Amino acid sequence: MNICIVQMNVIPGKPDLNFETIKKEVKNAVANQSDLVVFPEMCLSGILVGNYFENASFLARCVDFGNQVVALSNSIDILFGNVAVEAGVGDCDRALLYNAAFYASGGALEPLVVCEKVIKCFLPKILLPCSRQFDERYYFSDMQELSYSLNQSLELLLTPYTTKKGIRIGLSIGEDILAAPMSECDLFINISSMPYEMGKQKERHTIFSGHAKRHKIPLIYVNAVGTQNNGKNIYAFEGGSSIYDPCGNLVFEESAFKSCTTTVGYQNKKIKVAKEQHESLSEMAKVRSALVYMIAENLRRFGIERVVIGASGGIDSAVCAALYTEALGADNVFLVSMPTCFNSSTTRQAAKDLATNLGTPYLEAPITESLGVFCKSLALLSFDGNKTPLKVEGINHENLQARTRSTIFLATIASVLNAAFTCNGNKSEVMVGYCTLYGDTSGIFCAIGDLWKTQVYELALEINREKVLIPLASIEVPASAELSELQNVDEGKGDPINYQYHDKLFSFWMERKAQYSLADSIAALVDGTLFEKLGVSELEFRLWFKTNEEAVNDMTYWWNRYKGIGVGKRVQMPPILSVSCRAFGFDLRESQI
Numbered sequence: 001m002n003i004c005i006v007q008m009n010v011i012p013g014k015p016d017l018n019f020e021t022i023k024k025e026v027k028n029a030v031a032n033q034s035d036l037v038v039f040p041e042m043c044l045s046g047i048l049v050g051n052y053f054e055n056a057s058f059l060a061r062c063v064d065f066g067n068q069v070v071a072l073s074n075s076i077d078i079l080f081g082n083v084a085v086e087a088g089v090g091d092c093d094r095a096l097l098y099n100a101a102f103y104a105s106g107g108a109l110e111p112l113v114v115c116e117k118v119i120k121c122f123l124p125k126i127l128l129p130c131s132r133q134f135d136e137r138y139y140f141s142d143m144q145e146l147s148y149s150l151n152q153s154l155e156l157l158l159t160p161y162t163t164k165k166g167i168r169i170g171l172s173i174g175e176d177i178l179a180a181p182m183s184e185c186d187l188f189i190n191i192s193s194m195p196y197e198m199g200k201q202k203e204r205h206t207i208f209s210g211h212a213k214r215h216k217i218p219l220i221y222v223n224a225v226g227t228q229n230n231g232k233n234i235y236a237f238e239g240g241s242s243i244y245d246p247c248g249n250l251v252f253e254e255s256a257f258k259s260c261t262t263t264v265g266y267q268n269k270k271i272k273v274a275k276e277q278h279e280s281l282s283e284m285a286k287v288r289s290a291l292v293y294m295i296a297e298n299l300r301r302f303g304i305e306r307v308v309i310g311a312s313g314g315i316d317s318a319v320c321a322a323l324y325t326e327a328l329g330a331d332n333v334f335l336v337s338m339p340t341c342f343n344s345s346t347t348r349q350a351a352k353d354l355a356t357n358l359g360t361p362y363l364e365a366p367i368t369e370s371l372g373v374f375c376k377s378l379a380l381l382s383f384d385g386n387k388t389p390l391k392v393e394g395i396n397h398e399n400l401q402a403r404t405r406s407t408i409f410l411a412t413i414a415s416v417l418n419a420a421f422t423c424n425g426n427k428s429e430v431m432v433g434y435c436t437l438y439g440d441t442s443g444i445f446c447a448i449g450d451l452w453k454t455q456v457y458e459l460a461l462e463i464n465r466e467k468v469l470i471p472l473a474s475i476e477v478p479a480s481a482e483l484s485e486l487q488n489v490d491e492g493k494g495d496p497i498n499y500q501y502h503d504k505l506f507s508f509w510m511e512r513k514a515q516y517s518l519a520d521s522i523a524a525l526v527d528g529t530l531f532e533k534l535g536v537s538e539l540e541f542r543l544w545f546k547t548n549e550e551a552v553n554d555m556t557y558w559w560n561r562y563k564g565i566g567v568g569k570r571v572q573m574p575p576i577l578s579v580s581c582r583a584f585g586f587d588l589r590e591s592q593i
Contacts, residue, residue, distance in 0.1 A: 001167060003264045004029035004037040007239045007254050009226040010193065012046025013058070019044060019065040022080065025261060026072045034076060034263060035165070040224035041081035041173050041193040042099060044069070048228035048235070053139040054094060059085050066102065073104035077163065080104075081173060081191050083140075084122040090141050098124040099140050101171050101191060103161055112171065113157050115150045126154070127175040132587050133195060133230055133578070160185045167266075170217075177211060186269055188212070188219045195228075195235035196256070196290045198283055198580055205242070205250060213248025218271040220244075220264060225257055227297040232585030233578045234298060234445065236290040245271050252277055256286060257293040284462040287455075287579050288323070291447055294577045295327035299420070304444065306419035310410050311335040311354055311362075312482065313347025316424045318354050318474040319456055320447050322463045324422065330359035336413060337364045338405045340371065342482045344490045350473040357469045363413075367404050374400070398483035402439030411442070420444035423574045428453040428497055430573060430584050431506045432558050433566035441573055449576035450583040452503040453479065501544055502558065504534040509562065511582045518559040522552055567592050 006025045011017050022039060029037040041047065045062045052058045066082045084100035100122040103110040113120035124143040128136040147154050160168035170185035174192045188211070194204075204221075212219040225239040241254040243264055252273040254260045265272040281289065299305070307324050311317050325333045335358075337351040348364075355362035375392045382390065392400055410421040423443030429435045430449055448456055460470045478494035480487040487493050508516055524530035525548055531538045545551040567590055576585050 001266045002034040004034040005222045005241055005262050006039050007241045007260045009259045010043050010046050010224045012228040013049045013052055015044040015062050015065040030075045036077040038222050039080040040222055041191045043080055044082045046228055047193040048230050070104040070109055074107045078104040097140050100124050101173050115152050123171055125173040126179045185217050190221045193224045196238035209244055209248040212244040216246045218245050227294050230586045232575055233583055233587050234294050234575050235578050236294045257289050284458050288462055290579050291323050291577055292327045304420045306332045308334045308410050308414040308419050308421040310405055311337050311351040313350035315474050316426055318470045319460050320424045322469050325358045333360045335360050335362045338367045338409055340368050346473055350471045353471040399436045401483050402436035406439045406442045425449055426453050426456050427451055428503055432561040433569045437569050443574050445575045447577050450578045450580045453499040454503045521555055
């Protein structure tokens, strides 16, 4: 039996375009004499389409294109994922829907759930995630609800599908690999639609390998590629479709972030792939690929061909410039340096060197004169009934610089060039609101907003691995906003965040599955377990904080920003390109309290 697995780019909300991809791949699979062609979960509708699942006309189109897929199965069997629409009413008076797998053969759908007189020509998903990026339980019913309505156990309903050649295939969708039975199968196929997440690949291999080895049957995992979003977070669907032999060995893994087709030979529980295995990437190389992929795919979807980036000479804007250049090409990335008297010659030269290294257009546009005109004009004005002088100084002058750069200079230049401008903020800044609302929080989306500052430096080294694109000065200079003399990088001054320590503390508070609080971190400091939990040495910690009181005061300050002004700024941030185990946005569901 020859099985063609299709790692396709699923375009959310576009069943017509996805059907055209399926149609082409089915034709190719027939030409290559495959017996079965397999497509990912929700390959017609997309998985992150929000309230489209409450739109009757959209659901009707998904069903219609699903029927057209079935019509392609006269010469080949087709396994694919789609939304199943049933008569009746689901939860909260919504339509009765299932995230389901369909198996078409001979121009018709095959029964996948059989219970006495009840036959379902689809297999509902068992485990519906309702956390992080997914909200499936809000829209769909699941296999457990179906089994309850039929008064039958899951074990009786979840039986292998037997092909016309007598091969028993155990089918599952996404996370159901953790729940679906594996016994009495000759082959197991899992169709998924899972986004990339740092460190997740190893965990996935462990789970799939363990299942194959435990039940001594080969396993095929077919995942989608492409990018989808939930409004506040953009995700890169990884692909990485994999094949495991009955001993649990990884026989083959498909490339990440690429549409690919692979033919798998199956006979008597033996599996064979003729395709050559690609070279695996380091984790930070995959982060780079994921970010570039999301930038390119989403800007193309938005119809945006050019971007304008504020180049400060620092690490964040430099990394963003390199990513956008890789995604769009150097001619379509415009770097703008907007110095004041607070910007050092070191960072100004680094910004210019960055443009030279990348081959991008470059403009230096000093903003000191514009700031002066605005401040003088404002100082001449006053409110009727309140004579408070409108003198712009201190933190107000720092914020004015940031807003002038983004919402005036960058936004206007982008408008003239028919381009978008970018937000270059990192996760550390987003966490505690160390950014200016309507200033550096503005932009089309936030490319590195799911990377801690220390990870941004790691990504810079990855980008420079083969060729120096990011100037060494941008890596070596102290991280600084350069908005006042107190942030003079030539004097070693910079941001108030100690990224080597605070990134780990911030991660402890927001990235762990158990949501730790300020009280938890203080308790861990008191009982001496904080150092191990954060992964910092006690010796280094004592160089930063002489006493526990100092450390507690520091924690309290940043926690209050995290849960205070930081929340207000985050809800107004552009969408974040998400690559971690938990990103700000819809991924971390927080309220302003």
